[in-house]
Structure formats: structure tokens, C-alpha cells
Amino acid sequence: MTSVTSSMAQAQPKIDFSRLFTDAILATLVALGLFGLLIGVKTDQSLNNQMILVLRPGLLALILAAVFVGRLTIGYIIAVRDARPPEAKKAKAAKSNTALWVEKYGLPVFVGFLFAYPLMVLYTAGPQGAIKWIDNFGIQILIYIMLGWGLNIVVGLAGLLDLGYVAFYAVGAYSYALLATSEPVKLFMAAHMGSTFWPLWAFWICLPIAGILAAFWGVILGFPVLRLRGDYLAIVTLAFGEIIRLVLINWVEFSNGYAGISSIPRPSFFGVPFNASDTGFAARFGLEFTPIYRTIFLFYLILILALITAFVSARLRRLPVGRAWEALREDEIACRSLGINTVNTKLTAFAIGAMFGGFAGAFFAARQGFISPESFVFLESAQILAIVVLGGMGSLMGVVIASILLVGGVELLRELDALKVIFGPNFDPAQYRMLIFGLCMVLMMLWKPRGLISVREPSVFLKEKKSVSSDHVKEGHG
């Protein structure tokens, strides 16, 4: 009997099942303590308008069973992973070049798909149904991909934890909204360029200005936080994001406060408006007027803006400035000993990251036609940061996958109307998004603590490009 077990132990990893069960039972007991009163008992109103207690043993049992099975599964997966012989682990590490492969081929395939996406949706869902899929899924996800790629420069490459990134998004959005709707500018342009010029061209003129202003505010934020690291840096950037939002709320003469700014001019097709008039896009190109053209145009616009962000940040990584950012994340003192001006290096990271946030903000204002400080709350910063961290810091493809999961996943929940058949007509799956979000984060912590794509791609190589495992790459702490 003993000889059989020992040979079994050699052949296959040994797992202590009794410990797994004890663990699972303990977790279930903790869950019973937590949920016993929260879920097991419910207060309700009786027919006589009196408060009565309703016991829900069935639901409680269901949740406890879920905790038990869940803990058992997680414990088993971890035990199997830990029991694997070290050689197998090494073999797996060597194979991690697949992540490089994803980075190399994944992006072109994905970009090709994106260019075909609006036409595919138009073909399958028709012009009426397509708006939702292009706008809510396509454009929404692409905005977050672009923001994620912009923040990736600051957090992923330079290792500076920025919790106030939404401030630059707000700066970009308000720069465009305020300039485009400002009376003096309108009058000036009308006097010099003709009355139709400004509404048509405002977006194209303001887009670079919004980027430059956001970059400027990036430097303004960068200066005071140069000496800060880690938690302190995170707190100050968080405060900065809130300051911008509070100024927008309270400086009513400037930004119209809570009421926000409305009737922001929409982007034109390089001077051709998207409307039903004779000079509009549809009439000009001999098409029947429908609002879908504007949506498709906005989709391609944000796609191109996002691709510019990706191209520039991928390119910068291979330039001395990008290498200096990554070196800064690895070791700031060593950087200074090699003659790198760390002040300039940090400020360029802040400025370039902020600039892309500003572009995205201008696009956001143009797409919505209305903005208010409500759109720039801390939760937005947190979501963008979650995208970068979840994707794997420094990885472009990781940001794409994380955006699709986080933003697209939430949108997809709204589509799960079929679940109403099971859970009753009052069931709204979108209300569970925070629960699912939290669950995903916990699973990530267990499964891939350094993000979905957790290997680093070297910026230059001599003979063979080998990915750098996350064991060596530092997170950077400001």
C-alpha cells in the first residue's frame, strides 16, 4: 500500500486533499458568519404593515455551496501549480515568447478587424441596429484603449503611478468645448474666414490645441511631484485630478459649472458637415441621409487617433527617451549616474501621456456634443488605471484586451436580456457589473498578478529577441 502511494507521488504531483477540504470548510464558515444575517435573514412588511423577518435558508445554502466549491477549485488549481516540478516551470518560462508573438501579430490582426468592423456590423445588423454596436461598443472601447495607451506611457513605461489621469481628459474636452463655443472666437472667425468656417473646422483646429494644453497641464502637474515617489505621488496626482474637476464645477463663469457645456460643434468630414442639407455629407456623396455616417466617421476618427497613440508610444520605446523612461522605472539613481536628466525625463513622460489624454478628451466632447464635470470623476481615472494594470504594465496589446474585457464586458451585460427569463423581469444584469469587476480583479491577483501580458519586450536586440519575465521587471514607484 505504502509503495503504491509513494510511486504515485513520484509520478504525479502530490496534493494534500484533506488540507484543501479543511480550507474550504473554513472559508464556508467565514462566509456563513458574513452572510448568515446579511443574506439569510431579510426584513419585510407583513399584510398588517408590520415588520417581519423572512428566513432565506435556500439562498444562504446556495451561496455557501458556491463558496465551498469555489475555494476548493482555487485551492486545487494553486496546489497543482505549486506541486509542478521546477523543470516544468522553467520550460513554461521559456515558452513565454508566445506573449511576444501576441504583441507582434495580435496588433495587426486586431487593427485589420477594427477597420472592417463598422462595415461588418452594418451588413449584419442594418443601419438602425448598427449605431448601437458601433457607438456603444466600438467607439466607447476605442476611447478607453486610447486613454489606456496614453496612461501606459506614464504608469507602464516611466513607472509613475498617476491616479489623476482623467484630469487631462477633462482638460482636452473642455479646451475643445470652450474654444468651439466661445463667442469672441466665433465672431473673430466669422469676420475673417466667413460665417460657416468655424462650426465646420473648429474640431480640426482645436484638436491639436487640446493636446498641447493637456501636455502643458501635464508639465504643471509634473513639477510639484518630481520628488515624490510611490504612495505620495499617487495621492498628489489623485488630488490634482479632483482639483481640476472641482474648479470646473465651481468656476461657473468659466465652465458653466454642473450644467456643463452643450451644443458643442460636431466634427465635420474635413469641412463637409454630417446633416440633411444639400451641402451635407450624404447629399455630397449621393447617399441617402442617415445618422449612421457620422457614427461610422467618428469610429474611424477615434480608431486613427488611437493608432497614432499606439504608433508613437511603440516608437518612443525604441528611442533614447523611451529607454530612459523604462530605466527610470528600474532605477532612478543609476539613471542619474549615467547622465540622464531625470527631471526632463519625468516631465516628458507626464506631458506626452497627458497629450494623448487631451486628444481623447477633445474627441469625447465632439462625440457627445455635451460635457459636464460628471464625466470626469475619479472612477474614470481608476478604470483607466485598472485597464493598464490588468493589461500588463507596458504592454500595448494587454491594454486592448483589458479594455475589451472591462468596457465591452459591462456593455455586453446590458445585452443579456435572455437572463430575465431565468431570474424574472426585474433582473438587470448591468447592476452586477461592480460585483463581476471585483471578482475579475481577485481572479487576476491569483492567476496573473502582473497583468494579462506580463512579459516585457526588449526595445533592441543583438541576435534573438527574448521576452523579459516579469520577475525581473520592476513596477516603478515614482
Add this chain to the structure above:
Amino acid sequence: MRSLHDPVLKVENLTMRFGGLVAVNDLSFSAGRGDITALIGPNGAGKTTVFNCITGFYKPTVGRIALRHGNLDFAQHIEALTDSDHGAYRGADGSLFLLERMPDFQISAKAHVARTFQNIRLFSGMTVLENLMVAQHNPLMTASNWTLGGLFGLAGFRRAENGAIEKAKYWLEKTKLIDRADDPAGDLPYGDQRRLEIARAMCTDPVLLCLDEPAAGLNPKESLELNTLLMSIREDHGTSLLLIEHDMSVVMQISDHVVVLDYGTKIADGTPEQVKSDPKVVAAYLGVPDDEVEAVEAEVGV
């Protein structure tokens, strides 16, 4: 001695106080051009503090640290430069830098003083080759027109980058790391990391290379190889070396000039032979007062 008539570095009256603690007390010494100068002393003598002052990581409380490029007349220019507000003087026959007036990164970028660290500071998540590319940041930055030319892939930048890779290859071959060029620096064994740090410092084209305990943690064979590497850096590149070292086999074999510190004060300065027989040095290392040295020596059989 070269340190007297042809110095590359001149430290005068250097004092560094941390609150009430005097880490370095009125230290003056020179390092000769093309010399290997060793800074030795018992633990806590203030050697690394001196290094941090020279490389700008600390601002000295008192003192002047002058570095010279070329054949410029030291005595003629130094007083004028000290009286001016500038940190550097550039003449036709060379330049003079007052390191205590320059920020740390400029000491490497402008004065070309490179250093390594006692606890190795590599960019461990970057490959060996990338480490050496980061070291060439400033020339590459200029060649990329401060990123703009590089962004558009101009030919000038591509040439400069290929040149930088060639230079990195040269140093990788010299430090026998060429086969590991594409591996993460954090993956290298300890001895290789030490050599990589030296290669990285050399990629900044230093006039003076400061090594903080380069032989720490190396086995005797690796130590010997380190000696060869340091000698060749001096011979082939004309770089002057300043090193802190506890390994006496390294110090006595390769250094031309030894400065001994104890409790932040200089107790001896001379050739390795002179220093070795200096009773004050022996006393400092044995940890006893001068007059008891002979008794203790007899006791331990030196």
C-alpha cells in the same frame, strides 16, 4: 608622482557632515591622469561618502572637487573659476569642472565621471544590451534631435544608433558578456552583473571611472579577470580609475597610488609599498592605537 604634476582630479579640504556626524573630515588628495588610485580604509571610514561627493549624489558641506580634461594648466585657472559663479571653464587646451557645483547627472554628462555602485544598480528588467544603450542616452538623444528625428526615423539617428550598438558590442566582448547580450540583466550571475556595471559605466566615455568595491563577492579567478579588465581600461582608453576596495590583492597589484581613510580623515597617501608599511595604516586596520601596533603584530604573527 603623476597625482602631483598631472592630476585629473583634485579634492581639497572636503568635509561632509550629516547632522552632528562628520563622515569626511578635511580630506585632500589628487588622482593622477592615467593612474589607478585606490581609496581604502576600514568599514565606515567614509570612502563611499567621498565617492558620493565626487559624483554629485551628496553636496559636500565644505570643500572643492576639481576635475580636469586635457592639458589645461590647473593652477592658472582654478582660482578664477572658483571666484566666478560658473561650474565649468572650457579653454582651447582643455576644460576644468568644479564638481561640487554641478548636479549629479551633469557630472556624468558634462564632466564625464562615471561610477558603479557598492550594491549593484543595474536595470534588471532590461536586457544587457539595453543597459548599455541607456548609458549612451545623451549622445543618442542629440542624434535623435531630442526625439523628433528619431520619431520619423531619420538616417542620422539610425546611424548613431548602429554606432551605439557597435560600442555596446565592443564592451560586451571586452567583459565577456556578448553571449548574454539579449538576456535580462537581472538574470546574470553576480560576477557578470559586476562586469556589466563596469561596461555600462564605460559606455558613457568617462575620463574618470569611480568603482565602488568592484571585487566584492568575486572569487579569486574572477578577481584576477577584473584586474586584467581594469588594467586594459587604463591602457587602451586612457581612463583614470578611482576605486574603493577591500580586496588587498586587487589594491596592491594594480593601483599606482593609495589613499587611506580612517574615521573620515586621511591617514596615509602614497604608493602601495609605502602605504603597506605605514604603521598608522596597520593600526587602523587592526583597530588598535599606534603605540600598541608592534605588540599586537607580534601577537598575531604578522
